[in-house]
Amino acid sequence: MATLKEIAEKANVSICTVSRYLSKNSNLKQATEEKVKKAIEELNYIPNNVARSLKTRRTNNIAVVLPKINNLYYSEITSGISEVLKKHHYNLFIVEFEHHRDEEGEILLTLLENMMAGVIFLGLSGDTSFHESVAMLQQHHLPFVYANRMIPDKEYSLIYPDYRQAGELATEHLVSQGKRHLAMITQSVSRLDLQQHIGGFIGKAQEYGIEVGEHQIFRQEEHVFDQEFIHGLRQKKIDGIFATNEMTALSLLKGLLNQGVKVPEEIAVIGFGNSLLGTLATPELTTIDLQNAKLGSLSAEKLLRQIDGVEGDTITILKPHIIVRKSS
Amino acid sequence: MATLKEIAEKANVSICTVSRYLSKNSNLKQATEEKVKKAIEELNYIPNNVARSLKTRRTNNIAVVLPKINNLYYSEITSGISEVLKKHHYNLFIVEFEHHRDEEGEILLTLLENMMAGVIFLGLSGDTSFHESVAMLQQHHLPFVYANRMIPDKEYSLIYPDYRQAGELATEHLVSQGKRHLAMITQSVSRLDLQQHIGGFIGKAQEYGIEVGEHQIFRQEEHVFDQEFIHGLRQKKIDGIFATNEMTALSLLKGLLNQGVKVPEEIAVIGFGNSLLGTLATPELTTIDLQNAKLGSLSAEKLLRQIDGVEGDTITILKPHIIVRKSS
DNA sequence: TTGTATGCGTTATCAC
DNA sequence: GTGATAACGCATACAA
Numbered sequence: 001m002a003t004l005k006e007i008a009e010k011a012n013v014s015i016c017t018v019s020r021y022l023s024k025n026s027n028l029k030q031a032t033e034e035k036v037k038k039a040i041e042e043l044n045y046i047p048n049n050v051a052r053s054l055k056t057r058r059t060n061n062i063a064v065v066l067p068k069i070n071n072l073y074y075s076e077i078t079s080g081i082s083e084v085l086k087k088h089h090y091n092l093f094i095v096e097f098e099h100h101r102d103e104e105g106e107i108l109l110t111l112l113e114n115m116m117a118g119v120i121f122l123g124l125s126g127d128t129s130f131h132e133s134v135a136m137l138q139q140h141h142l143p144f145v146y147a148n149r150m151i152p153d154k155e156y157s158l159i160y161p162d163y164r165q166a167g168e169l170a171t172e173h174l175v176s177q178g179k180r181h182l183a184m185i186t187q188s189v190s191r192l193d194l195q196q197h198i199g200g201f202i203g204k205a206q207e208y209g210i211e212v213g214e215h216q217i218f219r220q221e222e223h224v225f226d227q228e229f230i231h232g233l234r235q236k237k238i239d240g241i242f243a244t245n246e247m248t249a250l251s252l253l254k255g256l257l258n259q260g261v262k263v264p265e266e267i268a269v270i271g272f273g274n275s276l277l278g279t280l281a282t283p284e285l286t287t288i289d290l291q292n293a294k295l296g297s298l299s300a301e302k303l304l305r306q307i308d309g310v311e312g313d314t315i316t317i318l319k320p321h322i323i324v325r326k327s328s
Numbered sequence: 329m330a331t332l333k334e335i336a337e338k339a340n341v342s343i344c345t346v347s348r349y350l351s352k353n354s355n356l357k358q359a360t361e362e363k364v365k366k367a368i369e370e371l372n373y374i375p376n377n378v379a380r381s382l383k384t385r386r387t388n389n390i391a392v393v394l395p396k397i398n399n400l401y402y403s404e405i406t407s408g409i410s411e412v413l414k415k416h417h418y419n420l421f422i423v424e425f426e427h428h429r430d431e432e433g434e435i436l437l438t439l440l441e442n443m444m445a446g447v448i449f450l451g452l453s454g455d456t457s458f459h460e461s462v463a464m465l466q467q468h469h470l471p472f473v474y475a476n477r478m479i480p481d482k483e484y485s486l487i488y489p490d491y492r493q494a495g496e497l498a499t500e501h502l503v504s505q506g507k508r509h510l511a512m513i514t515q516s517v518s519r520l521d522l523q524q525h526i527g528g529f530i531g532k533a534q535e536y537g538i539e540v541g542e543h544q545i546f547r548q549e550e551h552v553f554d555q556e557f558i559h560g561l562r563q564k565k566i567d568g569i570f571a572t573n574e575m576t577a578l579s580l581l582k583g584l585l586n587q588g589v590k591v592p593e594e595i596a597v598i599g600f601g602n603s604l605l606g607t608l609a610t611p612e613l614t615t616i617d618l619q620n621a622k623l624g625s626l627s628a629e630k631l632l633r634q635i636d637g638v639e640g641d642t643i644t645i646l647k648p649h650i651i652v653r654k655s656s
Numbered sequence: 657t658t659g660t661a662t663g664c665g666t667t668a669t670c671a672c
Numbered sequence: 673g674t675g676a677t678a679a680c681g682c683a684t685a686c687a688a
Contacts, residue, residue, distance in 0.1 A: 046440050046441055050378055068407060071403070079397050079424070086424065093419055110419065113374055115377070140329065247608070
């Protein structure tokens with residue numbers, strides 16, 4: 001690898017002049033400029049970003065910390081992030097983080113050790129101890145953005161979809177289809193975002209005079225969508241279901257189909273997310289689009305503004321949209 | 329950020345001693361060790377990997393270059409890579425590359441500028457001009473592994489599944505189910521791996537005395553699985569189809585279902601890949617498992633061996649397995 | 657067992 | 673316009 005020094009020697013100028021040439025702004029004499037240019041080409045010079053970073057005390061590296069990259073939800077967001085970063089000449093680091101308590105410190109340490117310019121956290125729940133460790137990042141002035149999570153009692157830089165409105169949209173749609181006996185399938189009810197989903201779903205139902213009791217809120221982990229489960233739905237006369245996870249919705253759809261339930265006539269299903277999967281389901285899945293890719297690109301832009309010091313810790317909220325297909 | 333210098337001053341030792349303490353191997357006097365330890369803790373020292381990299385002329389960063397991260401196929405492989413890298417304390421750097429010719433040089437340059445320890449290329453076709461640029465990496469002694477692609481006329485470090493055998497397995501299975509009129513849906517036939525698929529599929533068919541003509545090899549991009557297409561299948565009396573892409577298989581399954589074709593009785597379908605999607609399809613998809621995650625972890629290990637200098641450019645071939653479900 | 661001194665490749669502050 | 677020279681934070685050859 002050729003270095004500035006070698007270029008300088010070859011071109012008979014000082015290292016400094018070469019550096020100036022590379023940073024474009026300073027004006028060199030036409031003649032020296034060409035000498036330098038020639039030397040650089042002949043020696044096949046490649047700048048060393050590591051050295052540059054040491055000197056300037058900043059890198060162009062941005063880390064995305066998420067539970068699992070082999071999950072459409074996260075990889076779609078990441079793709080949105082990637083596009084923006086590429087455009088601004090930032091590099092993308094991925095750190096998978098699976099809520100193993102002992103990893104927390106190690107991961108944050110890695111981010112600091114490698115002088116990340118910023119961090120985006122995806123899908124890190126508000127109920128972990130993670131956030132205490134995160135305070136460390138603030139101490140070290142490492143800018144970060146939380147995407148897709150609401151963090152209570154913290155003034156962090158946040159971006160997430162309007163979870164409550166997502167729930168409301170689901171109710172409104174099901175009601176507009178004539179459904180009155182609503183149910184919901186969700187994950188951990190302790191998560192703040194899911195509480196919002198539930199709140200929106202139930203709240204809007206009440207506006208329509210519909211009661212959604214606790215026994216109509218199913219926890220995904222506790223059920224398989226087998227004959228017994230479907231039978232339970234029928235007994236409760238459920239005619240509309242909102243599943244807060246695309247895979248879950250698809251799985252439910254399959255269960256209903258297997259048991260001969262007509263979707264949407266007998267039971268309508270509305271899901272979450274807008275990957276290709278929804279269109280491949282039978283029937284095609286009606287869904288609340290959380291705009292994953294867009295959320296990714298927005299969170300990247302948000303982080304970059306923070307890095308450039310033109311934005312502080314603010315909250316950005318995206319509006320969800322409904323995509324009506326055949327399952328409702 | 330505290331530095332070695334500050335620690336040294338606080339502990340009343342030399343920078344060198346602190347550095348030794350951190351690298352563990354050298355043996356210090358108990359007393360100094362504790363002095364240093366204390367100072368490090370009090371000052372909340374965090375090592376600077378950038379400086380370390382500049383000095384040692386190597387980083388712990390490994391890049392994965394792939395077309396799109398929001399694609400289950402690639403993200404599953406990447407997840408496999410991620411696990412291995414994490415275990416060996418390497419960081420994961422992601423570069424999305426979408427075959428825009430003008431990007432090639434820029435991307436490889438970025439890898440060199442940032443002193444990547446190694447690179448894994450995923451799904452980069454053998455027919456692009458990419459490989460010429462890649463020679464540059466060799467000049468700069470940057471180790472790399474091509475995963476999931478066969479590269480003709482190059483002695484690179486390669487790892488891929490036995491594409492031919494995958495095709496053979498598909499044929500064997502379909503034949504064992506009593507199917508004799510086989511068809512295949514594939515992508516670009518110019519890609520070497522797909523040629524292998526086709527070769528295996530057709531070749532094995534011939535062993536059974538079955539002719540698979542050119543008009544039974546469909547190019548995915550040229551078709552939607554609508555009434556007309558399904559009608560065509562019926563006319564040709566096709567009773568078994570092999571789709572070399574999981575999404576395509578699912579999409580086909582849906583098309584067949586829509587047209588009232590009984591799967592697998594009338595037409596059996598066998599797909600590729602082993603994501604959750606296959607089990608959510610109706611009927612559940614029989615599939616050739618290419619072991620994406622495993623391929624990822626193996627390619628990472630392969631690269632690490634290369635970085636450590638214990639392995640040269642070799643070819644690793646994975647054996648595919650069939651997962652029989654309901655669509656065949 | 658510990659310290660001194662040098663350099664990794666770059667940017668930046670001075671001079672000239 | 674251009675050139676010395678000093679850092680950035682760390683590792684290491686060589687001394688002591």
